[in-house]
Amino acid sequence: MQTARWEEEFREYVRARGPALLRAARQLTGHPLDAEDLLQNALTKTYLAWDRIQDRAALDGYVRRAMVNINISQWRRRKLEEYPSDDLPDMATGAEAASGELHERLEQALQGLPDRMRAAIVLRYYEDMTEPEIANRLGISVGTVKSTVSRAMAKLRTELSPLRPPL
Structure with missing residues (x-):
């Protein structure tokens, strides 16, 4: 029962x-x-x-x-199947039509991040966890959390910038 x-x-x-x-x-x-x-x-x-x-x-x-x-x-x-690159793919530039398009670009940019970076960003900014909490959750040091979040944010800024530098 x-x-x-x-x-x-x-x-x-x-x-x-x-x-x-x-x-x-x-x-x-x-x-x-x-x-x-x-x-x-x-x-x-x-x-x-x-x-x-x-x-x-x-x-x-x-x-x-x-x-x-x-x-x-x-x-x-899982073994590492994706390797980081200094070269960014060509991307058409232009004004964002609406916040929905920006949200979609953010989703795509997040999906393009390596797993650990994406997890750190989600835990930090979506789940509002502190760096020590993230370090504990991911089993890494606080310093690694800080550098991972910093690098991930730099990648997201580059990916989402309206005018990307020519390759």
């Missing part, structure tokens, strides 16, 4: 919070299908721990923490 109640509570939680959690997963992974997989894995972990989670108000934090941990584990296992 207790299990049926937990299952219904879990279903309601996923229905209510699923879209917001999927957006967070997409920010972490940079790819819609990877985000779905990441969220599914995090929700599985949450379901298995459902009866032990006393504070239902902290569920979003629990799921997000699971997503970050799973994502970190995945990119630690």
Whole structure:
């Protein structure tokens, strides 16, 4: 009887919070299908721990923490397949049509960042975490967080600048 109640509570939680959690997963992974997989894995972990989670108000934090941990584990296992380059690809210049276009460019720029940089930016500016919290979450030093965020912001500024220098 207790299990049926937990299952219904879990279903309601996923229905209510699923879209917001999927957006967070997409920010972490940079790819819609990877985000779905990441969220599914995090929700599985949450379901298995459902009866032990006393504070239902902290569920979003629990799921997000699971997503970050799973994502970190995945990119630690993955070998480096992308290599940074000093050369930037050609890009048409012009005025931004609307904030929607700017938002889309920001999404694309975030997806272009390496995994660790994207995770640091998402945790810092989307999740509003402090540098020590990010360092603890990612398993790196505070100095590495600072330099990673700094380099990521420089890449984003370059990518999003309206007039990029000629190559």
